[in-house]
Amino acid sequence: MRRRYITIKDIAKALDISVATVSRALRDAYDVNPHTRQRVLDMATELNYKPNFNATGLVKRSxxxxxxxxxxxxxxxxxxxxxxxxxxxxxxxxxxxxxxxxxxxxxxxxxxxxxxxxxxxxxxxxxxxxxxxxxxxxxxxxxxxxxxxxxxxxxxxxxxxxxxDDYNGAFMAVEHLIHSGYRKIAHITGPKELSLTQNRLNGYIHALEKHGMRYDPDMVVHSGFSQADGVGDIEILFSSIGSEPDAIFAVNDRKGIGAILALKQRNILVGPQVGVIGFTNDPICEIVSPTLSTVAEPxxxxxxxxxxxxxxxxxxxxxxxxxxxxxxxxxxxxxxxxx
Amino acid sequence: MRRRYITIKDIAKALDISVATVSRALRDAYDVNPHTRQRVLDMATELNYKPNFNATGLVKRSxxxxxxxxxxxxxxxxxxxxxxxxxxxxxxxxxxxxxxxxxxxxxxxxxxxxxxxxxxxxxxxxxxxxxxxxxxxxxxxxxxxxxxxxxxxxxxxxxxxxxxDDYNGAFMAVEHLIHSGYRKIAHITGPKELSLTQNRLNGYIHALEKHGMRYDPDMVVHSGFSQADGVGDIEILFSSIGSEPDAIFAVNDRKGIGAILALKQRNILVGPQVGVIGFTNDPICEIVSPTLSTVAEPxxxxxxxxxxxxxxxxxxxxxxxxxxxxxxxxxxxxxxxxx
DNA sequence: ACAACTTCCGTTAACGTTCTCGCTACTTTT
DNA sequence: AAAAGTAGCGAGAACGTTAACGGAAGTTGT
Missing domain, CATH: 3.40.50.2300 (Response regulator)
Structure with missing residues (x-):
């Protein structure tokens, strides 16, 4: 049987005072004698009183x-x-x-x-x-x-x-790739509808434009946010004939990890041959080999x-x-x- | 101003019936005319009624x-x-x-x-x-x-x-190390007081004994559960002179990862020179290099x-x-x- | 045709707390 | 010494819901 919990009524009865006084003693200290208040507080701990949130929530509407x-x-x-x-x-x-x-x-x-x-x-x-x-x-x-x-x-x-700051984070990531010497930068990202996706995509595009590089829509692949999606995106980018990228900006680290794994699978050297950068700064970045560059999110x-x-x-x-x-x-x- | 939410009183007033009937219609279907019940249900969705959990919790004591x-x-x-x-x-x-x-x-x-x-x-x-x-x-x-x-x-x-099954999981892990040819197996684990730690330690000890290997308390290091603790434990094991282990059984994958990183740091080949096995089956096991053997927890x-x-x-x-x-x-x- | 059921609905109290109001007894002011 | 103020407390309603009970109609059986 579920036990009845101690209520302020029990305290009131034990001290032979009213519930109103107990209620005030437990909260305000207003309109209540310090001595009475102390007796209430003592009795409350003695009986191991715990307030009933349902009751207070009901009356206080919160x-x-x-x-x-x-x-x-x-x-x-x-x-x-x-x-x-x-x-x-x-x-x-x-x-x-x-x-x-x-x-x-x-x-x-x-x-x-x-x-x-x-x-x-x-x-x-x-x-x-x-x-x-x-x-x-x-x-x-x-x-x-x-x-x-x-x-x-x-x-x-x-x-x-x-x-x-999705926009500037993406901008910095892409600019970093450019400064590192990469020239054909792809972006593997999430669902189109999300503003997060759009902001990072814009950062990517504007960083390219700032450095006089053409934005090629074929270099952007949308899918989900998982590691498996990252692997899949790489398959798409590298199975189309001709225009293979030499760097990948992934919308998050999990996709970045997927990209690294997929590239290693294809015997492509990550770093020297194809650069990869993620977004998040998941601790996993330091564990994967090679360690994953990223944009740290707070x-x-x-x-x-x-x-x-x-x-x-x-x-x-x-x-x-x-x-x-x-x-x-x-x-x-x-x-x-x-x- | 925080808005007042719709209550069963509102429904009752709108239909000119009592709150008791509304309450029953919303739950039981008992003691209420199907026609009335339908009217209540319709009105409830029309007014977008949501039950107040504080009130029900108060009266039902749950x-x-x-x-x-x-x-x-x-x-x-x-x-x-x-x-x-x-x-x-x-x-x-x-x-x-x-x-x-x-x-x-x-x-x-x-x-x-x-x-x-x-x-x-x-x-x-x-x-x-x-x-x-x-x-x-x-x-x-x-x-x-x-x-x-x-x-x-x-x-x-x-x-x-x-x-x-901490005991048998540990037992299997250690037996696997033995079958793989490792002979000096250390155990890096968590705080002594936890039954989890004790159970895995017992599995470790009994697996050793089953295969006629002596249990050496110096081969067991207690610390926390983090990756950093794993690194630290390896330092302890490999800085003492002489008796270096050729395999590590880590109480969880995070410590296992720490161990791998620390061993690589020391230019020790993980696998061929020193074997490492973890516990959990964190997805990270497949990402670290070399991939980490483990005992999968459900x-x-x-x-x-x-x-x-x-x-x-x-x-x-x-x-x-x-x-x-x-x-x-x-x-x-x-x-x-x-x- | 009258008792005995059903069906359906409303009244009322209760859950544990807070809040408003008012009352008593005491203290201060003039 | 009367008026005014203050400190401390209690009664009662309220929050939104459910549960116990009772009662008015209608239905059935004989």
Whole structure:
């Protein structure tokens, strides 16, 4: 049998005072005699009292829960972001409720539509990949739930957003390849619809143009975000006759790793023959051989920033939505060394 | 201003019936006219009604939340376990609340002690590493909260536990090293107190004994679970004069990776000169060079099994605690090939 | 035709907490 | 010594939902 937990009524009865006084003693210290307050506090620890969040949530119209919705957690970037979110949430007495979409649009829509708004104070969301309708998000925002997007953001929705500097990160990556002496630079990337993809693609294009190199659409391959997708993209680039690239800019490290593996498979020397650079700075970059050059994303910081932004929205209903872009940093390793 | 959400009162008012009828129509279909029920259902979707979990939780004495407490999520094993947990929880209409301890005993104790029992139906826990007092867990279990431990379990507590077969996994790993021709096998492992560590150590010892090899305590190094710890352990083993091992059994893949990196640093050929085997089957095993042999843990399955066990405890208060051990599987790769 | 069921719905209390209001007793002011 | 203020406390309603019970109609059996 599930046990009945200790309530403030029990404390009140034990001390022969009213529940109102107990409630105040436990929170305010206002309108309550220090001596009484101390007796309540002592009794509370003696009885091992724990507040009932359902009850407080009901009357205060706020649980201390924030939701985190994202495609998956089994990769470095997302799990690090969550760690950052968790930190800030924890510091402020908030709990994290985790929702995983497996990168499925249906699952995402189902989760968002079934969301019990009243059991959440706010939501942090990273949209699933294959998406260009955001009606389900608009709905819950209209219903009054504060939402902050991160990484993969919903472009046309008026809500706060936190991302890394995808454009400049991509720009730096490509410029680094050019400075290293590579001349035919391909880009293997994610789904077209995502703003993240578009921003990195733009950085790629503009870096080429700045250095007087022609942008060739055939040198850009769109697919998913996985290592296997990286392998597949290389197959596509290197099986078409003639125009093989001498460098690969991958939209993330997992695809970069896939590219390295696929190139090694083809007996191509990564670095001297074909350069590869990724994006994220997954620890795996230092383990793969050759080590993978990359653009470091401030994943932990994205999490912290996103969460504290959300908390501001929760605290002040009319807090104006803002977009935060955190800067990225180039890290050169062996995979972009020609000699 | 935070908006007021739609309640069953609104539905009742709109249809001019009582809230009790609305409540029944939304759940039971019992004691309510099919026609009325349909009207309620239609009105509910029209008004976009979402149930208030705080209210139901209050009266039913159950939220649909289960907590997951673990050291970190930024590694393959834990994030995969969580994915498994999330799956089962989701299928059964439960939410996941995440608690991260950062492998700090203090943080763990703080979290558990502050836990509002009434806002959780159950808890899945993986204890932090440096621990041998479990009073905080005993407390919440005594208070009536169902708890299931996984991976790193609290040995002397009467609660359900889910783990992989650490003993036999270790036994297989060491036997594989012996069959491959290695003769001086060291073991780099985690904190002594954990049953996981002890079980794998026992598997190591017994495999040696079975093949008539002496167990030498100097060949076992205890430290943490990180890649850096793996590097450090190798330093210790190879800086002592004389008795260098010709194979390393690492308690997990991250330490195995650390070992490989440290050996390469010393210009030792991993495989031919010194064999290395890990535990987990992190995808990184296939990326590092040479690829890392390992014992595959059923991480996803541990998550699923743990969660469904917890759900049984939640459903039936007197459900007897049980220990589930999932089998592990040897995967041989390049790091244990002598030629 | 009357008792005995059903069917369907509403009233009311309860879950644990907070909040508003008002009351008593004491202290200060004039 | 009366008026005014203050400190400390309690009664009662409210949050949104479910559960126990009861009652008014309609239906069935004899």
């Amino acid at each position: 649980t201390h829960n924030i939701g985190v919705l994202l495609p998956a957690i089994t990769n470095y970037y997302f799990s690090t972001v969550i760690t950052g979110i968790q930190q800030v949430a924890n510091e402020n007495g908030f709990n994290l409720i985790l929702y995983l979409t497996n990168d499925s649009e249906e699952t995402e829509i189902r989760i968002v539509e079934e969301l019990s708004l009243s059991s959440l104070d706010g939501l942090l969301a990273c949209v699933s990949a294959h998406e260009n309708n955001y009606a389900h998000f608009s709905q819950i925002i209209d219903d009054g739930l504060p939402v902050v997007f991160f990484d993969r953001v919903a472009a046309h929705i008026d809500a706060s957003k936190v991302m890394q 994943a932990y910081q994205v999490g912290r920033e996103g969460c504290s932004l959300l908390l501001k929205h929760i605290a002040k209903a009319n807090f104006a939505a803002r977009s935060v872009t955190l800067s990225a940093e180039l890290i050169a390793r062996q995979s972009t060394q020609r000699s | 939220t649909h939340n289960i907590g997951v407490l673990l050291p970190a999520i930024t590694n393959y094993y834990f994030s995969t376990v969580i994915t498994g947990i999330q799956q089962v929880a989701n299928e059964n209409g439960f939410n996941l609340i995440l608690y991260l301890t950062n492998d700090s005993e203090e943080t763990e104790i703080r979290i558990v002690e502050e836990l509002s029992l009434s806002s959780l139906d159950g808890l899945l826990a993986c204890v932090s590493a440096h621990e041998n007092n479990y009073a905080h867990f005993s407390q919440i279990i005594d208070d009536g909260l169902p708890v299931v431990f996984f991976d790193r379990v609290a040995a002397h507590i009467d609660a359900s536990k889910v783990m992989q 991480a996803y399955q541990v998550g699923r099994e743990g969660c469904s066990l917890l759900l049984k405890h939640i459903a039936k208060a007197n459900f007897a605690a049980r220990s589930v051990t999932l089998s592990a599987e040897l995967i041989a790769r390049q790091s244990t090939q002598r030629s």
